[in-house]
Amino acid sequence: MTAPQRLTDRKREAIIQAAISEFRSNGFEITSMDRIAATAGVSKRTVYNHFPSKEELFAEILNQLWTRISTEQASAYQPDQPLREQLRHMLLGKLQMMADDNFLDLARVAIAATIHSPERAQNMVARMSEREESVTVWIRAAQADGRLKPVDPEFAAHQLQGLLKSFAFWPQISLGQPTLDNATQNTVVDAALDMFLACYQL
CATH class of the missing domain: 1.10.357.10 (Tetracycline Repressor, domain 2)
Known part of the structure; x- marks a missing residue:
């Protein structure tokens, strides 16, 4: 696996872990892609690149x-x-x-x-x-x-x-x-x- 792929995989995993934390704490309706991006330490664009919707x-x-x-x-x-x-x-x-x-x-x-x-x-x-x-x-x-x-x-x-x-x-x-x-x-x-x-x- 190349370095860019590893970075992409790490970002995807960070997004998933951040989303788990946000969904557990705040529920589905209140959790936003903005909050998930902030918790994951990535841009909202990066979140949408991996997942087109909440x-x-x-x-x-x-x-x-x-x-x-x-x-x-x-x-x-x-x-x-x-x-x-x-x-x-x-x-x-x-x-x-x-x-x-x-x-x-x-x-x-x-x-x-x-x-x-x-x-x-x-x-x-x-x-x-x-x-x-x-x-x-x-x-x-x-x-x-x-x-x-x-x-x-x-x-x-x-x-x-x-x-x-x-x-x-x-x-x-x-x-x-x-x-x-x-x-x-x-x-x-x-x-x-x-x-x-x-x-x-x-």
Whole structure:
């Protein structure tokens, strides 16, 4: 990589980090590209060179956060391993993600930013859905191996993760409840697995 490219990458990263700080502190509506530029120590023109709009910048932050966490928690399907243990590892990873302060803060900002703008919400969801989610990929592989019923993998993944979010995401986002301790995380995961496998395992 050449020196100018490294400088460009550093500026882009500085913009993203500044935007995360501003969005977390002030919310989506109040945060401006001017403030982000000032916090990043770059010109507003530089910010717009990297991100044509505030919506694009925020979508990129959510995408990066999702990608990083998905990469850390992704597990390839293993045909010689019990389904329950494989899924348990993935779901505990999801709960750790939902307990991350950065993730929860940005999720609150995203929800507030989209609640009055269905178009903005659709755009953000579309951006974050560009890559297929790891649980969906895993379910499809288990189906191909003849170990899960042939339900729509996206539907089944959404259903499974909804069981987690009802305890470990929505109460924290909407009611300010504390994140789950380790014992409660295990209880929630085991109950979700009981329901999922009873319904879909062959």
